[in-house]
Amino acid sequence: MNHWLVVPVVLPAFAGPLIVLAMRHDLVLQRVFSTAATAAQLLLALWLLLQSMGGEIQVYRLGNWAAPFGIVLMLDRLAALMLVLAGLLGLVIQLYAIGSGWDRRGRHFHSLWQFQLMGINGAFLTGDAFNLFVLFEILLIASYGLMIHAGGELRLRAGVQYVVYNLLGSSLFLAALGTLYAVTGTLNMADMAAKVAMLPAQDTALLRVGAVLLMLVFAVKAALVPLHFWLPATYARAPGPVAALFAIMTKVGIYGIIRFFTLVFPSDDALMRFAADILLPAALVTLIVGQLGVLGARHMGRMTAFAAVGSVGTVMIAVAQFQPAGLAAGIWYLVHSTLATAALFLAVDLIGTRRQGGSLWLRPAPPIVQAGIVAAIYFAAAIAMAGLPPLSGFLGKLAVLQSVRGTDMTALIWAVILITSIFGIVGLTRAGSMVFWRAHESGATPAPHAPDEPQPDEAGFPSAALALTSVGALIAAMAVLTVLAGPMMRFAQDTAAQLSDPQRYIEAVLERQEGVK
Amino acid sequence: MEFLIASAIGSLTAAGVYLALRKRSFAVVLGMTLLTYATNLFLFTTGRLVIDQPPVLRDGVTAYTDPLPQALVLTAIVISFGMTAVVVVMALGSFIEGGDDHIDLPRRDREGPGA
Numbered sequence: 001m002n003h004w005l006v007v008p009v010v011l012p013a014f015a016g017p018l019i020v021l022a023m024r025h026d027l028v029l030q031r032v033f034s035t036a037a038t039a040a041q042l043l044l045a046l047w048l049l050l051q052s053m054g055g056e057i058q059v060y061r062l063g064n065w066a067a068p069f070g071i072v073l074m075l076d077r078l079a080a081l082m083l084v085l086a087g088l089l090g091l092v093i094q095l096y097a098i099g100s101g102w103d104r105r106g107r108h109f110h111s112l113w114q115f116q117l118m119g120i121n122g123a124f125l126t127g128d129a130f131n132l133f134v135l136f137e138i139l140l141i142a143s144y145g146l147m148i149h150a151g152g153e154l155r156l157r158a159g160v161q162y163v164v165y166n167l168l169g170s171s172l173f174l175a176a177l178g179t180l181y182a183v184t185g186t187l188n189m190a191d192m193a194a195k196v197a198m199l200p201a202q203d204t205a206l207l208r209v210g211a212v213l214l215m216l217v218f219a220v221k222a223a224l225v226p227l228h229f230w231l232p233a234t235y236a237r238a239p240g241p242v243a244a245l246f247a248i249m250t251k252v253g254i255y256g257i258i259r260f261f262t263l264v265f266p267s268d269d270a271l272m273r274f275a276a277d278i279l280l281p282a283a284l285v286t287l288i289v290g291q292l293g294v295l296g297a298r299h300m301g302r303m304t305a306f307a308a309v310g311s312v313g314t315v316m317i318a319v320a321q322f323q324p325a326g327l328a329a330g331i332w333y334l335v336h337s338t339l340a341t342a343a344l345f346l347a348v349d350l351i352g353t354r355r356q357g358g359s360l361w362l363r364p365a366p367p368i369v370q371a372g373i374v375a376a377i378y379f380a381a382a383i384a385m386a387g388l389p390p391l392s393g394f395l396g397k398l399a400v401l402q403s404v405r406g407t408d409m410t411a412l413i414w415a416v417i418l419i420t421s422i423f424g425i426v427g428l429t430r431a432g433s434m435v436f437w438r439a440h441e442s443g444a445t446p447a448p449h450a451p452d453e454p455q456p457d458e459a460g461f462p463s464a465a466l467a468l469t470s471v472g473a474l475i476a477a478m479a480v481l482t483v484l485a486g487p488m489m490r491f492a493q494d495t496a497a498q499l500s501d502p503q504r505y506i507e508a509v510l511e512r513q514e515g516v517k
Numbered sequence: 518m519e520f521l522i523a524s525a526i527g528s529l530t531a532a533g534v535y536l537a538l539r540k541r542s543f544a545v546v547l548g549m550t551l552l553t554y555a556t557n558l559f560l561f562t563t564g565r566l567v568i569d570q571p572p573v574l575r576d577g578v579t580a581y582t583d584p585l586p587q588a589l590v591l592t593a594i595v596i597s598f599g600m601t602a603v604v605v606v607m608a609l610g611s612f613i614e615g616g617d618d619h620i621d622l623p624r625r626d627r628e629g630p631g632a
Contacts, residue, residue, distance in 0.1 A: 130589060134596070141599070141603065144603055148607065151614070153615045154623075154625075156607060156610045156611035156614050156615070157611045157615055157622055157626075158622060158626075160604065160607050160608050160611050160620065161620060161622070163603060163604045164537070164545055164549065167597075167600055167604060168537065170597075171553055171555075174556045174557075174559075174560055175556055175559055177560075177589075178560045178563040178586070178589075179563070181563050181564075181585075181586070181589075182563040182564075182565075187585075233622055233626065237626075298627075298629065359629075361629040
């Protein structure tokens with residue numbers, strides 16, 4: 001058994017409490033320790049990704065208990081890829097939070113950050129349905145703390161909505177798991193898959209109810225229309241770096257749908273057709289609503305939040321095919337859109353911290369300091385978000401378009417993706433010209449310091465250079481994704497092929513159990 | 518027995534949904550609590566309803582009650598208790614900062630300052 005599999009969960013689980021217990025009064029120590037912990041998680045995730053490339057599915061049995069009884073962790077290509085994505089976002093955005101001084105505007109930022117990463121990493125690794133629920137709760141409770149970091153009336157109000165919506169989602173999650181347990185008598189995902197395949201026909205009605213409930217839960221997390229209402233206010237009101245990290249939280253919902261509908265339910269053909277019939281229209285409407293939101297938003301945070309909704313729609317269009325080609329395109333676009341959303345949130349935050357009063361409203365305001373470099377970063381992030389060359393978005397959209405060719409919905413899907421892309425481009429362009437060009441109409445000169453920007457502390461932070469560099473790192477990651485498009489696409493195809501063969505998961509978890517209790 | 522449990526879950530859910538759709542945070546928090554009660558009861562029944570039976574771990578026992586849902590309910594109760602505490606504190610925070618306990622965001626969230 002490879003004990004490194006559990007470290008992405010255990011490491012932040014120790015780092016978080018240690019930071020809050022031992023270093024609560026020393027911000028510099030917190031920053032060093034927390035950044036080191038996140039960097040270690042990224043390196044570990046990269047190493048696990050290398051291991052997963054061979055195609056072997058690794059299983060870690062907690063406490064060495066035999067499989068359907070104990071909790072298992074599973075590492076396949078998809079889980080490893082998502083771990084790397086979480087680690088990369090975690091590290092880069094944490095550096096941005098340090099550089100921009102966001103982490104000093106409230107308490108316990110770094111501790112919550114570690115708990116957040118613990119929940120995200122665990123959700124990607126676990127092979128047990130109830131354990132997935134518990135890790136979702138860890139991820140959510142940390143996100144509640146991060147969401148209202150630094151306080152403020154509107155942020156708290158948006159936070160209450162976010163918590164209430166997600167508590168309702170959690171109740172639904174439990175009801176779904178209860179239904180599935182009542183039908184299959186197990187909570188281990190591989191065992192559940194084996195039981196679903198052997199289910200007598202008269203029991204499938206209850207199973208399908210459970211499966212659709214579960215799909216609704218993941219759709220809430222992924223913010224698929226019509227369950228997206230929590231997202232715009234939450235993301236627009238969250239602190240910039242936190243909203244950027246939340247870019248991966250919607251992807252956790254997509255991951256849940258991919259995992260359950262490729263591993264547990266694929267043996268039930270009627271259910272899979274039903275899921276595809278619901279998910280595809282929902283994804284198309286999500287894309288339309290998201291891109292129209294970009295066009296109609298009057299607040300840059302809200303605009304980026306709607307862009308995130310739109311990107312979820314694009315990913316789901318590809319995933320809802322439940323075919324290897326669609327899954328590969330979806331996985332590619334998922335990686336790209338996570339990076340693009342995070343970069344755009346950070347670019348918008350760069351603007352917000354430089355404008356008077358931290359205002360993100362799309363209204364004429366005096367020019368900002370460092371307008372040139374910030375405009376360049378916003379331009380790059382907006383290009384990535386809109387899916388224009390040369391960054392990886394256009395390859396992703398191309399792959400999605402390619403993957404739906406030959407279905408009877410091709411014309412509709414192509415029309416929706418291509419037309420809404422124009423809405424997105426126009427919306428992002430209008431925001432950029434309002435912030436960077438119309439600023440000069442007023443004739444005012446840039447204020448040297450935005451009033452609410454924290455003054456540098458004794459350690460020399462906040463550092464604009466560090467903040468700008470970390471956004472640049474995200475954009476560079478997307479450039480790398482474009483340059484290495486060939487190997488990356490092959491990896492996405494291998495991942496999709498592995499997902500399309502659930503029998504190997506079931507064997508890896510339930511057989512080969514020598515030396516367990 | 519089945520009717521009793523089923524109607525309890527049903528009425529708790531109905532009351533919970535009604536309260537969760539109210540526009541003041543106190544009613545919403547109450548509604549969440551009722552909904553989690555309903556969910557916990559529902560989880561409890563997923564191991565099937567039996568009376569006066571031992572849990573599974575004993576020799577020579579043929580009829581038993583499923584212990585796993587009880588463990589799940591325990592976990593769910595602990596989590597929902599913690600979450601309720603969080604939402605109460607956040608609702609209180611937004612009441613103190615904002616001066617009222619409306620769940621909806623005020624107009625200036627959509628239209629900006631000065632609207």
